[in-house]
Amino acid sequence: MREYTRSITTEPSTDVLVVGSGPAxxxxxxxxxxxxxxxxxxxxxxxxxGNLTGxxxxxxxxxxxxxGRTQLIRGIFDEFVRRMEALGGAVHPSQTVSGSPYSGFMTFGHEAVTPFDPEVAKRVSMEMVLEAGVELMLHSLVIDTVVEDGAVTGVIVAHKGGLSFLPAEVTIDASGDxxxxxxxxxxxGYGREEDGEVQPMTLxxxxxxVDDEAVTRYQEAHPEERFPFQSVVERVHREGTYSLPRRGVQLFKTLEPGVWRVNTTRVTGVDGTDVHDLTRAEVEARRQVVQLLDFFRRELPGMENCRLLDTAGTIGVRETRRVEGEYTLTLEDLVEGRPFDDVIAVAGYPVDIHSPTSINGPFDDGVPSTANVYEIPYRALVPARLDGLLMAGRCISGSHEALAAIRVMPPAFALGEAAGAAAASAVDAHLAPREIDVSALQEGLLDQGAYLGERLRAPAQSALGPSAGVPSSAAPQTAASR
Ligand SMILES: Cc1cc2nc3c(=O)[nH]c(=O)nc-3n(C[C@H](O)[C@H](O)[C@H](O)COP(=O)(O)OP(=O)(O)OC[C@H]3O[C@@H](n4cnc5c(N)ncnc54)[C@H](O)[C@@H]3O)c2cc1C
Structure with a gap:
């Protein structure tokens, strides 16, 4: 251990400071x-x-x-998707169906996904943020915070110029971790209840x-497979030819012909808040990419001539800290679709746990199905004992199982939108985030195009455009039509 003291610069204060620029x-x-x-x-x-691009x-x-019948996450997420769509960089979720190449041939939970181009996502997210008048500070890692009288009053960032203090009235922790x-x-909280193990990382x-039609033909001929190419993976496991990290190959067709995203490397037993584990995971995942490419080319129909296009700039971390909030969302809340007076987002994605210790998952761990629609309360965004702070995205307050459902990107957008609106109203009213008028927050979110379930006023369908709400029947997309 070494004590380290230094004077650092202070940047001008802002009302709201958002840490992390992922979906949330x-x-x-x-x-x-x-x-x-x-x-x-x-x-x-x-x-x-964040994960959406990098x-x-x-x-x-x-x-x-x-x-798959009702669009739940609208607001800023829908605006973002429509802007990408206008640039040819996305397909609106109302136009995609489960079991299709865009949904990775998966059926359960894979209705109405949004395929998109990550470069268009980079462009549109930056345009939207700048148009809103947000000041950006890139290349800056938050390494510490300042807490005074029980409230977070700013953060310390490290950048090429050294260290700076960024003061703010309300900070939103959207760092994922x-x-x-x-x-x-x-x-x-950290990890699952029984042993503290977290979901694996994936690069x-x-x-x-890729021969798109040959891949699709194979999947159509094997409707019994839960995961794409599952029987091939099982065969090579039996033969011992390859030691593959999953029960199948998870792959998703992109907007470009012949180009697929692959979500199949898997590194278990690593902590996304530990630099040595992160380093080990990057090294191991890149080794797996080489092995998987060889396997694809030798064994998978339609992949004989495939080549690597690119790897992500960072390994994907599915699970780390779940910050304790005023309320901790549970699996039962999601399974029962429990109503909350302070609902600020609704979602319908099921619990998606990639086994922390085996090649299994997702969706084969015996976790009960979530309700068709479930609610997320504002209190899960408010830390239990700290003021001046809200959480958004993957780090909100929930159990291991609950967060395995709401961790995906559309709910992260909805949680971020709620946290941002709440932070602005806290600043405006000179209140701590836990003290704001939540019904006024809900009204504001609805005015901005959010949907908070049938109990709260839903904006007129026409205000959302032709493909909002129930998926368009004009352009149905089926696995067979691709
Ligand atoms: C392997 C994998 C597969 C997934 N598959 C899907 C999928 O198919 N579809 C889907 O919808 N979701 C998927 N998810 C889930 C989803 O990507 C994430 O849970 C989601 O992106 C969470 O959003 P977020 O904004 O909370 O965090 P992130 O997207 O992780 O964004 C956090 C941001 O904060 C920044 N940051 C972190 N720490 C600091 C710091 N100290 N200082 C400054 N900046 C910081 C990061 O650089 C990043 O930009 C997957 C996740 C993983 C890891």
Whole structure:
């Protein structure tokens, strides 16, 4: 241990400071700025998007109810998707169906996904953030926080110029890992109840020169397989030819002919808040990419000539800290579709656990199905004992199982939008985030195009455009039509 003291510069204060520019941070920054707050968005990378872009993660999992009939996540997420769509960089979720190449041939939970181009996502997210008047601070890693009288009053960032203090009235922790909350002394949960193990990490990569029709033909001929190419993977496991990290190959067709995203590397037993584990995971995942490419070319129909297009700039971390909030969302809440007076987002994606210790999952761990629509309360965004802080995205307060459902990108957008709007109203009313008028927050979210379930006023369908609500029957997409 070494004591280290240094004087550092202080940047001008902002009303709201958003840490992390993944789906949650993008939406939080936009919503807070649109709510009238001065906003600074701090990001360690040189572009926006987090897993959405830098992690090459995609498609966006469902923004609809589990049965695929009602679009639940609208607001900023829908605006973002429509802007990408206008640039030819996305397909609106109302136009995709489960079992199709865009949904990775998966059926359960894979209705109405959003395929998109990560470069268009980088462009549109930056345009939307800047148009809202957000001040960007890229290439800046938050390494510490300042807490005074029980409230977070700012963060310390490290950048090429050294260290700076960024003061703010309200900070939103959208770092995915709950870095701000943890550095501020918040309690947090980690891993599953029985052994503290977290979901594995995965390095996404994309392949090109795939024969799309041959891959689709194979899947159509094997409807019994839960995961694509499952029987081939099982055969090579039996033969011992390859030691593959999953029960099948998870792959998703992109907007480009012959190009697929691959979500199949898997590194278990690693902690996304430990630099040595992260390093080990990057090394191991890149070794797996080489092995998987060889396997694809030798064994998978339609993949004989495939080549690596790119690998993600960072390994994807599915699970780390779950910051303790005023309320902790549970699996039962999701299974029963429990109503909350302070609902600020609704979602329909099921519990998606990749086994922390085996090649199994997702969706084969015996976890009961979630309700068609479930609610997320504002209190899960409010840390239990700290003021001046809200959480958004993957680090909100929930159990291991509950967060395995709401961790995907559309709910992260919705949680960010709620946190941003809440932060702006806290600043405006000179209140701590836990003290704001939640019904006014709900009204504001609805006015901005969010959907909070049937109990609360839903905006007129026409205001959302032709493909909102029930998926368009004009352009049905079936596995067979691709
Ligand atoms: C392997 C994998 C596969 C997935 N598959 C899908 C999928 O197919 N579809 C889907 O919808 N979801 C999927 N998810 C889930 C989804 O990608 C994430 O849970 C989601 O992106 C969470 O959003 P977020 O904004 O909370 O965090 P992130 O997207 O992780 O964004 C956090 C941001 O904060 C920044 N940051 C972190 N710490 C700091 C710091 N200290 N200082 C400054 N900046 C910081 C990061 O650089 C990043 O930009 C997957 C996730 C993984 C890991």
């Amino acid at each position: 941070g993008i939406a939080a920054a936009i919503a807070a700025a649109r709510g009238g707050a001065s906003v600074r968005l701090v990001e360690r990378f040189g572009f926006l998007g 992690g090459l993660v995609g498609p966006c999992m469902t923004s609809f109810s589990l049965d 709950g870095d701000v909350a943890a550095r501020s002394g918040a309690e947090f 996404f990569f994309r392949i090109r020169d």
